[in-house]
Amino acid sequence: MKPLPIVAGIDLGTTNSAIAVVIDGTLTVIPVAGQPTMPSAVGLDPAGKLIIGQAAKNQQISSPENTILSIKRHMGTAHTETLGERSYSPEEISALILGELKRAAEAHLGQPVTQAVITVPAFFNEAQRKATQTAGALAGLEVLRILNEPTAAALAYGAGDPDGDREGETMLVYDLGGGTFDVSLVCVEKGIVEVKASHGDTHLGGDDFDDALVELAAGRFAAQPGAPALPAAARRRLKGVMEQAKIRLSSDPFTNVQEDYLTEKHHLITEVARTTYEEIILTFLTKTIDCVRRALSDGGVTARQIDRIMLVGGATRTPFVHELLRASLGKVPRHEINPDLVVAMGAAIQGSALAGAPAPAILIDITAHTYSTAVLADWQLISAPLIPRGTPLPVRRAEVYYTNVDNQERVEISVHQGEAPTPEQNTLLGEFALENLTPQPSNSPIVVQFQLDLNGLLTVTGIEKLTGRSETLTIDTHGQHRLNLDAARANLAALFADDPDFDDDHGDEEEYEDDGDAADEDEDASKPSGTPPGPTGKATPAPPGLLASAKTLRQRAEALTAGGLSEKDASDIASNLEAIASAIQSRSWTTLQALTETLSDILFYLED
Numbered sequence: 133m134k135p136l137p138i139v140a141g142i143d144l145g146t147t148n149s150a151i152a153v154v155i156d157g158t159l160t161v162i163p164v165a166g167q168p169t170m171p172s173a174v175g176l177d178p179a180g181k182l183i184i185g186q187a188a189k190n191q192q193i194s195s196p197e198n199t200i201l202s203i204k205r206h207m208g209t210a211h212t213e214t215l216g217e218r219s220y221s222p223e224e225i226s227a228l229i230l231g232e233l234k235r236a237a238e239a240h241l242g243q244p245v246t247q248a249v250i251t252v253p254a255f256f257n258e259a260q261r262k263a264t265q266t267a268g269a270l271a272g273l274e275v276l277r278i279l280n281e282p283t284a285a286a287l288a289y290g291a292g293d294p295d296g297d298r299e300g301e302t303m304l305v306y307d308l309g310g311g312t313f314d315v316s317l318v319c320v321e322k323g324i325v326e327v328k329a330s331h332g333d334t335h336l337g338g339d340d341f342d343d344a345l346v347e348l349a350a351g352r353f354a355a356q357p358g359a360p361a362l363p364a365a366a367r368r369r370l371k372g373v374m375e376q377a378k379i380r381l382s383s384d385p386f387t388n389v390q391e392d393y394l395t396e397k398h399h400l401i402t403e404v405a406r407t408t409y410e411e412i413i414l415t416f417l418t419k420t421i422d423c424v425r426r427a428l429s430d431g432g433v434t435a436r437q438i439d440r441i442m443l444v445g446g447a448t449r450t451p452f453v454h455e456l457l458r459a460s461l462g463k464v465p466r467h468e469i470n471p472d473l474v475v476a477m478g479a480a481i482q483g484s485a486l487a488g489a490p491a492p493a494i495l496i497d498i499t500a501h502t503y504s505t506a507v508l509a510d511w512q513l514i515s516a517p518l519i520p521r522g523t524p525l526p527v528r529r530a531e532v533y534y535t536n537v538d539n540q541e542r543v544e545i546s547v548h549q550g551e552a553p554t555p556e557q558n559t560l561l562g563e564f565a566l567e568n569l570t571p572q573p574s575n576s577p578i579v580v581q582f583q584l585d586l587n588g589l590l591t592v593t594g595i596e597k598l599t600g601r602s603e604t605l606t607i608d609t610h611g612q613h614r615l616n617l618d619a620a621r622a623n624l625a626a627l628f629a630d631d632p633d634f635d636d637d638h639g640d641e642e643e644y645e646d647d648g649d650a651a652d653e654d655e656d657a658s659k660p661s662g663t664p665p666g667p668t669g670k671a672t673p674a675p676p677g678l679l680a681s682a683k684t685l686r687q688r689a690e691a692l693t694a695g696g697l698s699e700k701d702a703s704d705i706a707s708n709l710e711a712i713a714s715a716i717q718s719r720s721w722t723t724l725q726a727l728t729e730t731l732s733d734i735l736f737y738l739e740d
């Protein structure tokens with residue numbers, strides 16, 4: 133039998149491009165110079181040699197006149213770019229990028245690649261599509277189809293799968309890259325995946341976030357005694373530095389930036405908090421949400437009618453993007469496929485379908501459960517998820533929490549698995565304490581970091597931010613079921629110890645295993661997980677009504693204090709409230725019971 137032809141899928145992006153193929157039912161993203169994506173950059177090096185991709189991007193600062201970036205913005209226009217002595221059309225520059233991708237694929241596969249599906253934004257007009265097709269032809273590629281990027285993303289998420297159940301689905305594809313944003317409403321009907329509405333802003337993306345961070349850093353630099361205003365060259369130098377800081381803020385609640393000798397005598401040493409970063413990008417993100425609303429209204433769809441939200445583009449790794457989408461649309465966005473590669477993958481799936489191959493399965497490693505810690509919010513212990521179900525692995529996420537009382541000496545850090553909103557309903561995987569904290573007023577920051585690797589090893593670290601002192605606990609999340617089963621077997625064996633018919637080894641492990649497919653279902657954070665308890669058992673739940681009664685007492689106490697009390701009564705109440713908060717934090721229910729009774733007595737006496 134003749135092998136099926138290879139039809140490559142190419143995401144020809146404004147900032148980065150990628151190429152993927154399906155061979156024998158397996159989808160592969162082809163590395164270019166060792167990386168899954170290649171900067172869409174073309175240039176001439178100092179010796180006048182053509183350079184494409186990372187090498188061209190690297191010389192952007194030192195040699196901007198010999199470097200061409202973001203050519204996609206000019207597709208379909210008469211714009212020209214000069215390289216050396218000659219000028220070139222956008223099609224010609226794009227052909228150089230496509231040619232480099234084609235060469236990388238041929239070297240990787242050891243065979244010619246002559247056919248391709250190339251993606252374009254849904255808003256591209258006929259001239260822009262035609263220019264893309266021409267660029268492909270100039271690169272020696274027969275372009276079998278020009279595919280809309282959101283359609284490609286939907287295909288990667290299974291939209292075109294003839295055996296799938298996506299029929300009648302409405303999907304929202306939110307694509308935030310380095311320099312452009314667009315959002316599309318994609319519908320699957322009668323096996324056809326179609327873009328119903330699309331909106332966007334061709335000058336909005338992660339680059340704007342970098343610029344805003346450069347402004348912040350420049351302001352802080354100039355505020356140093358004797359420091360000059362930052363010259364343009366130093367600002368350019370800061371751009372890459374702040375982009376890296378921005379990327380770190382997707383995992384960390386704070387990041388340090390240090391750039392020595394930014395000017396002749398002055399350095400930049402500063403810390404940026406994720407909350408500060410979120411404040412400065414809020415206006416940009418609000419614009420994207422406005423575009424989402426317009427796309428919904430153009431498509432005649434309400435937020436409730438959206439079945440899935442899918443994320444595309446590197447800047448969607450920003451946690452605040454997820455939060456805002458969830459807050460505005462009431463749905464958790466899907467991000468399990470690498471947002472830089474999802475479009476190229478979808479294009480490759482379309483390519484393999486055109487070549488007559490069945491749809492490939494995309495293998496992705498994601499968490500089947502949510503991993504959270506327990507925090508005190510409004511006097512209730514609630515689950516604070518650090519790694520939500522469906523997150524691609526490996527992953528590292530850190531969040532900041534705050535001490536409850538002045539001079540707090542220790543914090544308990546517990547680790548839970550499951551989707552329920554309160555820790556008691558989830559499976560406790562482990563807990564440890566960060567002790568001998570430096571005496572500080574309440575609200576001093578404690579950073580909690582979860583790191584989950586491909587083998588299911590969860591490393592949890594608690595860090596006192598002030599000193600950097602830390603404690604770590606490592607948990608084998610895959611071991612949970614086994615350990616639990618072993619314990620159960622031992623239990624049963626003890627029960628039947630005198631029964632000669634009892635077979636110690638008759639349990640079928642498979643029966644107890646989760647199907648691990650939870651991420652495929654619609655996210656519902658309020659549903660208890662039903663997972664069997666871990667090796668250390670569940671967290672001891674508070675006696676019924678105790679937390680609620682503590683909360684009511686606090687409200688009564690606050691109302692009384694606000695109404696005016698003697699200094700002594702106010703101080704008695706305040707110290708009782710602090711002790712209550714601390715008892716809840718450490719889950720000392722007996723102490724809490726006693727404290728609430730004392731407070732109740734004080735209030736009864738004072739209210740009288």
Ligand code: AMP
Pocket residue numbers: 145147148308309310311337338339375378379380382444445446447448449450471472
């Ligand atoms: P794209 O155009 O899709 O390649 O996206 C590139 C943009 O994504 C750039 O602005 C990057 O700085 C940004 N980006 C990449 N990784 C991250 C990350 N982990 N968090 C936030 N932004 C990121």
